[in-house]
Amino acid sequence: MNLSGALAMSAALLLAAGCAPENRPVSTSAADQPARSLFVAAKRGNTLSKIDLATGEEVQRKPSCTNPHELATSPDGRHVALACYGGTSVDIFAVDTLDKVASIDLGENARPHGIVWHENGDIYATAEGRRSIFRIARPLAAEPQLLEFSTAKDGSHMLAVAPDGNTAWTTDLGSRTVTRVALKARMAPLSMTVGEEPEGIALAPDGRTLWVSARGSNEVFALDSDTMEVRETVETGRFPLRIAIRPQGDVAVTSDLMDGSLSVIDLAEAEVIRTIPVSGPETAQDRFQVTILWSDDGRRIYVAETASDTIAEVDYASGTVLRRLTAGEGGDGLAILP
Incomplete structure (x- = not known):
C-alpha cells in the first residue's frame, strides 16, 4: 500500500493515532507453541527481526535495507529473501545469523x-x-540469472506464482487491474480490471482460482486463473489490504485495516462466514494492521500491526488474540521457518 494516495492515508492515520491500547494477551504456555521462528521486516526501522515463537521473544534484530517490505523463505529453510522497496535490490539473509549473504540488483527504479x-x-x-x-534463477550463485517480464501496468505490487512456475499474477494498484504474466510461453500479459485498488492476492491450492482483495471497494474477487474472468464477488470489511488462504484450502482471511478485524471467507461458497476482531474499529488506527500469515497447521494467524510495532497472534478456532509480539519499527513482511 505504497502509492501516493496510500502513503497519504497512512501518514494521516499514523498522525491521528495516540498511544496503543493496553495489551491483554491470553495466557499460552511455551509447550503449546511450535518450535519455529517468525521473521519480520520492519519498514520504518529498516531492520530484519527473528522472534522465537516458543517464548514470544525477539532473539535477533539486524539492519536490512531501506523500507523493506515482503519476505520469502528458501525451500531448504536456510535463507530468507527481502524485497527492498525503498531501493532496487532483493537481499538474502541467513536465517541463523540474519547476516546478509547476497544482494541482487534489479536495475534503476526497481522498487521491488x-x-x-x-x-x-x-x-x-x-x-x-x-x-x-x-x-531470479540461481539466486545464491555468484552470478544469478535475471529475467524481466513486463506487466505494462502501474503499481504492480503483490505477486502469486503457479506451482509449476510457468505463470505469475500481479495486483496493479495504479491501473486497478490484475495481470497474468506467462513466464515461459511467448504470450502477452493479460489484465482484468478488478474493483478499486486491488492489492491482496492469493492462488488457491489447486491453482485454478485466483483470489484478490480490492481495498478501495471493500471486496474480494475470485478469478479464473487462466481466462482472468471474475467468477465471484464477496463483500468484506473495510479496506481489505491483504488476503491469505489457509493451508487446508477451505477458507481465506482478509486484513481489514479500517475495521481492525479479519473477514473469514468460505472459498467453496464464496461468502464471509465470520469476522475476527483483532484490535477492533475503535483502535484500528493505533494498530494499522497490514500483512497476514497463517501458521503451517492453519491454527494461528499472524497479523502485522505496523503502527504499534507489534504482531498479533490469533487463534483461528476461537478468534482470540493470544498475545502480541514485539519486533522492529513498522513491521510489515512476515515469514515463518523452523
Whole structure:
C-alpha cells in the first residue's frame, strides 16, 4: 500500500493515532507453541527481526535495507529473501545469523515489493517502478540469472506464482487491474480490471482460482486463473489490504485495516462466514494492521500491526488474540521457518 494516495492515508492515520491500547494477551504456555521462528521486516526501522515463537521473544534484530517490505523463505529453510522497496535490490539473509549473504540488483527504479521464493529454487519479485516482474534463477550463485517480464501496468505490487512456475499474477494498484504474466510461453500479459485498488492476492491450492482483495471497494474477487474472468464477488470489511488462504484450502482471511478485524471467507461458497476482531474499529488506527500469515497447521494467524510495532497472534478456532509480539519499527513482511 505504497502509492501516493496510500502513503497519504497512512501518514494521516499514523498522525491521528495516540498511544496503543493496553495489551491483554491470553495466557499460552511455551509447550503449546511450535518450535519455529517468525521473521519480520520492519519498514520504518529498516531492520530484519527473528522472534522465537516458543517464548514470544525477539532473539535477533539486524539492519536490512531501506523500507523493506515482503519476505520469502528458501525451500531448504536456510535463507530468507527481502524485497527492498525503498531501493532496487532483493537481499538474502541467513536465517541463523540474519547476516546478509547476497544482494541482487534489479536495475534503476526497481522498487521491488511482492516476492516469492518458489519450490523450484527461483525467486520471483515485482519491480513496481519498472512495471514488471523479475525471475531470479540461481539466486545464491555468484552470478544469478535475471529475467524481466513486463506487466505494462502501474503499481504492480503483490505477486502469486503457479506451482509449476510457468505463470505469475500481479495486483496493479495504479491501473486497478490484475495481470497474468506467462513466464515461459511467448504470450502477452493479460489484465482484468478488478474493483478499486486491488492489492491482496492469493492462488488457491489447486491453482485454478485466483483470489484478490480490492481495498478501495471493500471486496474480494475470485478469478479464473487462466481466462482472468471474475467468477465471484464477496463483500468484506473495510479496506481489505491483504488476503491469505489457509493451508487446508477451505477458507481465506482478509486484513481489514479500517475495521481492525479479519473477514473469514468460505472459498467453496464464496461468502464471509465470520469476522475476527483483532484490535477492533475503535483502535484500528493505533494498530494499522497490514500483512497476514497463517501458521503451517492453519491454527494461528499472524497479523502485522505496523503502527504499534507489534504482531498479533490469533487463534483461528476461537478468534482470540493470544498475545502480541514485539519486533522492529513498522513491521510489515512476515515469514515463518523452523
